[in-house]
Structures are given as C-alpha cells and as structure tokens.
Amino acid sequence: MRNILTVIKREYIQIVRTKGFIIGTILGPVLMAAFIVVPILIQFVSVDKQEKIGVVDLSREVFVELDKKLDQELKDGGRRYILQEFTIKDNLDQLLEELNKKVLDKELTAYIHIPENISEGGVAEYVSEHVSDFDKQGNIGQALSSIIIEKRLKGEGLDPEKIGQYMRPVRLDTKKVTTRGVERDIGGTFMISFVLVLILYMTVIFYGQIILRGVIEEKSSRVVEIVLSSLKPFQLMAGKILGIAAVGFTQYAIWALFGIAASKYSGNVVSRFFPAAADIPMPTIPAYLFVYFIIFFILGYFLYGTMYAGIGSMVNNEKEAQQLVMPVTMFLIIPIMLMTFVIRSPDSSVSVILSLIPFFAPILMLLRISVLLPPFSQIAASIVFTILTTILMIWVSAKIYRVGILMYGKRPGFAEIIKWMRYG
Amino acid sequence: MNALLIENITKRFGDFYAVRNLSLKVPEGSIYSLLGPNGAGKTTTIRMVMNIIIPDEGSIQVLNEKMNNRMQSRVGYLPEDRGLYPKMKVGELLLFLSALKGVQKLEARNRIDAWLNRFDLASWKQKKVEELSRGMQQKIQFIATVIHQPDLIILDEPFSGLDPVNTKLFKDIMLEMKNQGRTIIFSTHRMEQVEMISDNICLINKAEMVLEGNLTQIKKQYGKNTVVLDYDGDASFIQSLPEVEKIDDYGKFMEIKLREQSDPQDLLDKAVGKIRINKFEVREPTLNAIFIEKVGETNEKYTNGH
Structure with missing residues (x-):
C-alpha cells in the first residue's frame, strides 16, 4: 500500500506540475465561457451602429410605411436604420448599377429593391456586401411582410388589428414531471445532459490517453524494471491509474469552483449589460444528477483507464498504440452517436438495453438519468455490471501488463497475448 | 550462509528454454559473477531472482527466504x-526510488547528497534526467541501486558503456560494499574485471550452467598448463610445435595451452632466438581462455546433437 501511495504521489505531482495541465485547467473554463459569452457579446456589440439603407420602391406605396416601421433604436436613442428613397431617372438597371456602386463604396450598408407587384406576390430583394446579418434581415423582412399583409387586409375591407388578434399563436409551455412534482423546463435540462455527457466522454478519453502515454513512457525509457524491483507490476499499474484519477478530480474541482463562481456572479454581470437576459432562468443541475455524474465518471475512468494501461504495456511507442486504441475508443464513440436516439426515447427497451451494456453505461445511463430518471433497479444494475466488467478488465490488463511491460520488439499478436495471460 | 540459493530453475517462453535446470549458490559477503555469451540466460536468471518473472520450475531463496515484497x-x-524517468529532476527521482524502498525521507536526502557528491554530480541534482549524459545516468542508476543499503546487490552488466575512470570507481565501490559484508552478484562479458574482483563465478551458455564455483579452485583444476608470452617478431612457428595444443595469438601477446605432460621449458628453448621475448609466464589459464573453451565445447555438443 505504501508503494502504491508513493507511485500515486509521483504521478500526481509530475502531471499537475506540467504546463499542459495548468494551461488546460485554466483555459478550459475560459474557453467554455468564451463559447457562451462571445457570440452574445458580438451580436449585441456589432448591432449598435447606425446603418444607411437605400430603398427603390417601384410599387410607390411601401417606403413611407417602411420608414415608420423600422424604428429600432440605438443605445444612445438615435435611429438604427436611416432609410433613403431612390427614384428612377432613366431606367431601373442604371439605378441599380448606381446603388451597387454606393454599397461597394460604403455609402450605403444595403439597399432594398421592392418590385411593382409586391402586394401580388412579387419578390423584394435585399442587396448588401454582407448578407449574413440575420438580425437585420429579419427586421426588414418582418417590417415588409406586415406592411404588405396590412395592405392586403385593408384592400379586402378587414381590420388588420383584429385579424392580428385572431392570428395570435397558442403558447406551448414545456414542463417536466418528476417524482418531486412539476417543473418548468425551457430546454435547460436538455442542454445540461448534453454538456455533462460530453464532459464525461472527453475527460475519460483525455485521461485514458494520459495513462496510455505514461505507461508507454515508462516502458520505452526502460525505467520500468528499476521500479519493478521494488513493487509488483499490479501496484505500479494501480498507482498510475489512481494518481491520474487524482489529477482528474483536481481538475474537476477547479472547474466546479469556476462554475459555482460563474453561476453566482454571471447573473449580475449579464443583467447589467443586457437587462433582457436577466429574465431567462438559469438552468440548475439537480443534486442527484451531480452525484450520478461523479459515479459514472469514476466507473468510466477506471473501466477505460485499465484498458488503456493494458494496451500501453503491449506496445513500444505511441504510433503502435493508436491502432490498438481505436477499438477501445470506438466503445466510447458509439454511445455518443446513440445520444440523440436515447434522448428522444429514453425509456424504450432499446435504450434500456444499451444503457445496461457496461462499456456504454457510463455515457448512456447518465444521459437517461438526466433526461428521464429511470427506475433505480436499472441504474443499480448498470453500475453493478460496469463494476464487474471493470474488475474483469483490471484482471486481464494486469496479466497483460505484467508480461508486456518487459517485452520489447515486435508488437504481440492476439495469440501471443493469450499466451502471456497464461504465464504463471 | 548463502545470500542466494537457486535450485533447479527452468523458464520457458513458449518452446524456447531461456533457463534450463539451473542451480547455484552465492555465499554471503562475496562477489559472484555470472558469465556467459549474449542470450545465454543471465538476464532471465537475474529477473527470476528479482521476482520480476516467475520460474516454471525450481525454487529461489534470497537471503534465506523466498523472494517477497519485504525482501x-x-x-x-x-x-x-x-x-x-526522463522528465524528472535527478534529486526527485532518487527520492522517489528511495521511497519505494522504504527509506525515510530525511535519511534519503542525506544519502542522496552524499552519493551525488561522491559521483561528482551534486550540481546536477535539480536538472532533469534527460539533460544528463548516458554515463551520468548510469551513475544515477547505480546510486538508486544502493541507496537503501541493501544486503544483496545485483548488477546486470554494470560496466557496459563506462569509461576506465568510472569503471574503476564502480569496482572500488563494489569492493567497499563487499568489505561491509554485503553480497554482490554481477553479470558481465569483461573477463579481466571478473578475474580481479570475483570470488565465485558461474558460466552459463545456452540456458544451462557449464561451470560454477570458486574462481581460484576452478583455475587450479585447469592446472598450470598455460604459457603467457609477451613478444616481438614472427611467432607463427609456435603453433606447429609438438608441445602446443592450442594458441590464442594477439600479435604481440599469446596465450598458449600446452599438451599434457609437456614441459614449458622445452617451449622456451625453442622460442629463444626466433622471437624477442619480453615476458614468459607459466600460469593457470586466463578466465578468458576457460570461457572460450567452455562455450566452444557446449556449442559443439549442441551442433552435433542436432
């Protein structure tokens, strides 16, 4: 035991001290935050700019209304869109040519070309250098539609306001029923399931690779025999896997602290800049989901970690390892590909069976728990199956490891590995 | 008392015998060398002693106990x-390896400093292992081998890759350890090292032991039928003399095995005047000659047998 602790300590200190770990641990949440915050910021920031838009109104009945409708304001209270009407002097083509030039010269951000038959289904055109500002195009499109619809309704002698009320869509509120009652859900759970499962998947692969690389380094640097003169191969393997697990937990703990801090203060920060955002309820992770996440991370880590350790002991370098690692990694990728299916029908018999298969359980059972809490018997069964498989894998990997770690030269074939396992 | 007692061990890898029915005894407080050509089974034997691989048959007792973790x-x-570990600092690595051997931290620090000073490596303590030369790394490994003051020290090819200065340093430390009552087992190809410091030897060839025992006694067994000749000139005529059974000629130095009953004096008489003789010595065969003869014998047996 003392020896395992010594190995754990070495693994832990050596990895935690690397630049890679420090950068990854800090950069992880920063990147995560950036992914969420930057798009929002960009949207709000880039929009706050006055834009000049030309209008060629061939129907001669839209411009005034459009000018009234597009009354979005900037933060300083000025108009966001300044509309300018252009009329035909000689012919349409020449005018459009002129306007194209104005857009390219940045005199106008864009121009709108409204055909004569706009009320009868004619197609309006929006011409600009950049056509990916969906927010702006949406504003203009909506304004045009409502103007034309009103015109049509009035033409038929109908009151647009009343029609508007008649046409009001029905609101569909999604709620989630659980054993603790009914909760409002606006898709937050869905997002959380997705994010949790992806975090589990990525960290298991990431730490599995660290174990793999560690074993290969020990083997290729030939330090392993000195170490093995003091302890058993199993102790070395166990110490390595546990030490790297400790690194994983450290990283999770740091991220969790970031997360708690972020959810505490981000509300204030966000609402200061964008008052509207304060109304959106922050999705919360239920405590039981968090506990299961930890359990399944541990299970997944040890199941896959021991397999990676076994593979590492069979090969001479990382290049050789990649071929053998492929099938193992496939076991992790398959459940990720099955995610959407399981989310849509979490309690179908196929989903139940898939989530009980030990290699898939860490990802798929966690996913099912987050979408629709399955009966406890199923959760317990998947945990027990995974633990049993992990024990089997530890036994197999330890046998392979014990022989493989001292074998150099040609990568062993399947038959040879079976033979290794029989060595006393 | 034996520091190591091996009885009839055999290790197979598939159909290949790495070690076959090997027995040997290492008396406590002696220096014991394992000799043999490449692939003879020396390293496999040592690994079995270290409990890194398990023999298929036979038993091994280390310091009068079956090898176990406490051992x-x-x-x-x-x-x-x-x-x-290439990325670890020298000091840290030695501390880690001492901890695995159960040396207390404070004590380990003192011993590490003392050894680094002795090997002139004190200034490298905070450097990463990968920055060290091969020779320096070998010294660090040697320190790691003896840092916990073991009763039995097993060195697999300790002198390979060392320059003469460091070879002497290692040899001095080995003798020092012997004088402290420790037992040293080492494997090598370098016969002159073995002759100078070994008390006992074991010669292994093709997985089997061909010769074991006290070095002095073994040499005596072979008798004083060898002449060592240090000379200048053309000595090719010696080979055809009736007294000579076999020669090993190095150009300026020749080891001559005489036929039984022949007198070295006759050989000297015939050589005088034909070559310039700097030294003429009648002695036991060198270990090198015994080694070559024994390995040759067993190899012949194998090729004839198959």
Missing part, C-alpha cells in the same frame, strides 16, 4: 535495460 527492500538491482 525487495533488502535487495538492490541494476537492470540491464537501463532507464530513468
């Missing part, structure tokens, strides 16, 4: 495949 801290081992 491992009384044994120091320098493997043939040498390596260290």
Whole structure:
C-alpha cells in the first residue's frame, strides 16, 4: 500500500506540475465561457451602429410605411436604420448599377429593391456586401411582410388589428414531471445532459490517453524494471491509474469552483449589460444528477483507464498504440452517436438495453438519468455490471501488463497475448 | 550462509528454454559473477531472482527466504535495460526510488547528497534526467541501486558503456560494499574485471550452467598448463610445435595451452632466438581462455546433437 501511495504521489505531482495541465485547467473554463459569452457579446456589440439603407420602391406605396416601421433604436436613442428613397431617372438597371456602386463604396450598408407587384406576390430583394446579418434581415423582412399583409387586409375591407388578434399563436409551455412534482423546463435540462455527457466522454478519453502515454513512457525509457524491483507490476499499474484519477478530480474541482463562481456572479454581470437576459432562468443541475455524474465518471475512468494501461504495456511507442486504441475508443464513440436516439426515447427497451451494456453505461445511463430518471433497479444494475466488467478488465490488463511491460520488439499478436495471460 | 540459493530453475517462453535446470549458490559477503555469451540466460536468471518473472520450475531463496515484497527492500538491482524517468529532476527521482524502498525521507536526502557528491554530480541534482549524459545516468542508476543499503546487490552488466575512470570507481565501490559484508552478484562479458574482483563465478551458455564455483579452485583444476608470452617478431612457428595444443595469438601477446605432460621449458628453448621475448609466464589459464573453451565445447555438443 505504501508503494502504491508513493507511485500515486509521483504521478500526481509530475502531471499537475506540467504546463499542459495548468494551461488546460485554466483555459478550459475560459474557453467554455468564451463559447457562451462571445457570440452574445458580438451580436449585441456589432448591432449598435447606425446603418444607411437605400430603398427603390417601384410599387410607390411601401417606403413611407417602411420608414415608420423600422424604428429600432440605438443605445444612445438615435435611429438604427436611416432609410433613403431612390427614384428612377432613366431606367431601373442604371439605378441599380448606381446603388451597387454606393454599397461597394460604403455609402450605403444595403439597399432594398421592392418590385411593382409586391402586394401580388412579387419578390423584394435585399442587396448588401454582407448578407449574413440575420438580425437585420429579419427586421426588414418582418417590417415588409406586415406592411404588405396590412395592405392586403385593408384592400379586402378587414381590420388588420383584429385579424392580428385572431392570428395570435397558442403558447406551448414545456414542463417536466418528476417524482418531486412539476417543473418548468425551457430546454435547460436538455442542454445540461448534453454538456455533462460530453464532459464525461472527453475527460475519460483525455485521461485514458494520459495513462496510455505514461505507461508507454515508462516502458520505452526502460525505467520500468528499476521500479519493478521494488513493487509488483499490479501496484505500479494501480498507482498510475489512481494518481491520474487524482489529477482528474483536481481538475474537476477547479472547474466546479469556476462554475459555482460563474453561476453566482454571471447573473449580475449579464443583467447589467443586457437587462433582457436577466429574465431567462438559469438552468440548475439537480443534486442527484451531480452525484450520478461523479459515479459514472469514476466507473468510466477506471473501466477505460485499465484498458488503456493494458494496451500501453503491449506496445513500444505511441504510433503502435493508436491502432490498438481505436477499438477501445470506438466503445466510447458509439454511445455518443446513440445520444440523440436515447434522448428522444429514453425509456424504450432499446435504450434500456444499451444503457445496461457496461462499456456504454457510463455515457448512456447518465444521459437517461438526466433526461428521464429511470427506475433505480436499472441504474443499480448498470453500475453493478460496469463494476464487474471493470474488475474483469483490471484482471486481464494486469496479466497483460505484467508480461508486456518487459517485452520489447515486435508488437504481440492476439495469440501471443493469450499466451502471456497464461504465464504463471 | 548463502545470500542466494537457486535450485533447479527452468523458464520457458513458449518452446524456447531461456533457463534450463539451473542451480547455484552465492555465499554471503562475496562477489559472484555470472558469465556467459549474449542470450545465454543471465538476464532471465537475474529477473527470476528479482521476482520480476516467475520460474516454471525450481525454487529461489534470497537471503534465506523466498523472494517477497519485504525482501525487495533488502535487495538492490541494476537492470540491464537501463532507464530513468526522463522528465524528472535527478534529486526527485532518487527520492522517489528511495521511497519505494522504504527509506525515510530525511535519511534519503542525506544519502542522496552524499552519493551525488561522491559521483561528482551534486550540481546536477535539480536538472532533469534527460539533460544528463548516458554515463551520468548510469551513475544515477547505480546510486538508486544502493541507496537503501541493501544486503544483496545485483548488477546486470554494470560496466557496459563506462569509461576506465568510472569503471574503476564502480569496482572500488563494489569492493567497499563487499568489505561491509554485503553480497554482490554481477553479470558481465569483461573477463579481466571478473578475474580481479570475483570470488565465485558461474558460466552459463545456452540456458544451462557449464561451470560454477570458486574462481581460484576452478583455475587450479585447469592446472598450470598455460604459457603467457609477451613478444616481438614472427611467432607463427609456435603453433606447429609438438608441445602446443592450442594458441590464442594477439600479435604481440599469446596465450598458449600446452599438451599434457609437456614441459614449458622445452617451449622456451625453442622460442629463444626466433622471437624477442619480453615476458614468459607459466600460469593457470586466463578466465578468458576457460570461457572460450567452455562455450566452444557446449556449442559443439549442441551442433552435433542436432
């Protein structure tokens, strides 16, 4: 035991001290935050700019209304869109040519070309250098539609306001029923399931690779025999896997602290800049989901970690390892590909069976728990199956490891590995 | 008392015998060398002693006990495949390896400093292992082998890759350890090293032991039928003299095995005047000659047998 602790300590200190770990641990949440915050910021920031838009109104009945409708304001209270009407002097083509030039010269951000038959289904055109500002195009499109619809309704002698009320869509509120009652859900759970499962998947692969690389380094640097003169191969393997697990937990703990801090203060920060955002309820992770996440991370880590350790002991370098690692990694990728299916029908018999298969359980059972809490018997069964498989894998990997770690030269074939396992 | 007692061990890898029915005894407080050509089974034997691989048959007793984990801290081992964690600092690495052997931290620090000073490596303590030269790394490995003051020290090819200065340093430390009552087992090809410091030897060839025992006695067995000749000139005529059974000619130096009953004096008489003789010595055969003869014999037996 003392020896395992010594190995754990070495693994832990050596990895935690690397630049890679420090950068990854800090950069992880920063990147995560950036992914969420930057798009929002960009949207709000880039929009706050006055834009000049030309209008060629061939129907001669839209411009005034459009000018009234597009009354979005900037933060300083000025108009966001300044509309300018252009009329035909000689012919349409020449005018459009002129306007194209104005857009390219940045005199106008864009121009709108409204055909004569706009009320009868004619197609309006929006011409600009950049056509990916969906927010702006949406504003203009909506304004045009409502103007034309009103015109049509009035033409038929109908009151647009009343029609508007008649046409009001029905609101569909999604709620989630659980054993603790009914909760409002606006898709937050869905997002959380997705994010949790992806975090589990990525960290298991990431730490599995660290174990793999560690074993290969020990083997290729030939330090392993000195170490093995003091302890058993199993102790070395166990110490390595546990030490790297400790690194994983450290990283999770740091991220969790970031997360708690972020959810505490981000509300204030966000609402200061964008008052509207304060109304959106922050999705919360239920405590039981968090506990299961930890359990399944541990299970997944040890199941896959021991397999990676076994593979590492069979090969001479990382290049050789990649071929053998492929099938193992496939076991992790398959459940990720099955995610959407399981989310849509979490309690179908196929989903139940898939989530009980030990290699898939860490990802798929966690996913099912987050979408629709399955009966406890199923959760317990998947945990027990995974633990049993992990024990089997530890036994197999330890046998392979014990022989493989001292074998150099040609990568062993399947038959040879079976033979290794029989060595006393 | 034996520091190591091996009885009839055999190790197979598939159909290949790495070690076959090997027995040997290492008396406590002696220096014992394992000799043999490449692939003879020396490293496999040592690994079985270290409990890194398990023999298929036979038993091994280390310091009068079956090898177990507690035992491992009384044994120091320098493997043939040498390596260290390349990214660790020298001081840290030695501390880690001492901790595995159960040396207290404070005590380990003192011993590490003392050894680094002795090997002139004190200024490298905070450097990463990968920055060290091969020779320096070998010294670090040697320190790791003896840092826990083991009763039994097993060195697999300790002198390979060392320059003469460091070879002497290692040899001096080995003798020092012997004088402290420790037992040293080492494997090598370098016969002159063996002759100078070994008390006992074991010669292994093709997985089997061909010769074991006290070095002085073994030499005596072979008798004083060898002449060592240091000369200048053309000595090719010696080979055809009736007294000569076999020669090993190095150009300026010749080891001559005489036929039984022949007198070395006759040989000297015939050589005088034909070549310039700087030295003429009648002695036991060198270990080198015994080695070559024994290995040759067993190889012949194998080729004839198949």
